[in-house]
Amino acid sequence: MRAHLVRVDAVIIQAVIAGALSFSHLHDLASAAGQGGWKAWAYPVSVDLLLVAAWRRMRGQQRAGQVAGGPRLWFLVALAASLGANVATAGLLDLDHVPASLRVVVAGWPAIAFFGGTLLAHTPHGPETPAVTDSPATDASADPEAAPTAAEMPGRVSLPAPSSDLEPVPEIATEPVTTPASVPAPVPAVALPPALVDRVRALADEHRSTTGRPADPDTVRARLGLPPSMTASVAAHL
Structure with a gap:
């Protein structure tokens, strides 16, 4: 625990020293270029804030699987x-005698x-993809006790158990039950993360308190x- 605190303190001290030096250099350059008074102190704040804002927006879009070309450009600027x-300012x-350029x-x-800060502030945030856990179908296949019985399997007819005597059991001709192509197979509900479940229930409560009717799963999902x-996953938590 103490070693972890020492490493954290060393990182913070290093960041403060580097930030102070960079702040001072930006102030000196702005002052030498004719920006005196409070304006010379505002330039380092503007540069550092744009740097941090562009970095955070770039990392957020990368975690969401989006292209972060715009934030990366302003970070480099x-x-x-x-x-x-x-x-x-290193001599x-x-x-x-600062050049006119x-x-x-x-x-x-x-x-x-x-301009860069305005573009970063108005960049739309993409919805993060919820973590998908193992589906019930996968869990059922992994657990031999949860395997479907013959009565639950379409196209099969369960045969009676053979009696104790040796009389042959007549074979029963069965025809496979085909599902019409027009009826799609039901999609199994996917488990939602706890944070997303809380959000679903909050939206359902808001809809019920506003309209007096239960919330529609499609509306909450949209x-x-x-x-x-x-x-189906949203409907399972309503």
Whole structure:
């Protein structure tokens, strides 16, 4: 436990030191480019916030299985701004005579950061795919005691047990029972995660309190953004 706390403290201290140095370099560069007063202090905050926001949005879209090209682009832009300020203040640039091109970049940064932050804030969040556990059909096949009996299997007729005498049992001609092609096989209900079950029940209670009628499984499933195949799973918890 103590070793874990030591590792966490070391990471936090390292992050604070690196953040303070980067903050100071961005402030010095903005001040040298003509942005004095409170504006010089606002530039490091803008760059670091855009960097963190782009990183979190990129990771969230990657976990949801979505393409994160936009957040990755703004993450690289903020990283280039932070890294460029750190390198520029390392003695490679005369802060008393800043080039005009750098002044233009520093002056135009607020518009760039505002545009990138707006796009990141309005990027739609995709619904996360719920974790699918083993279906009842799989569990039944794994448990030999839960295997269907002959009476439950379509197309088969159970024969009576042979008597104690040796009289032959007449064979019964049976015909396989075919299911019409127009009737689809029922889809087994898939177990839902506890968090999703709580959400289903909350929506059902809200619908009942608003309309006075039980909630429709298709309506609850559509509001959760689940595929149509999950209707039976939703209905099992209503």
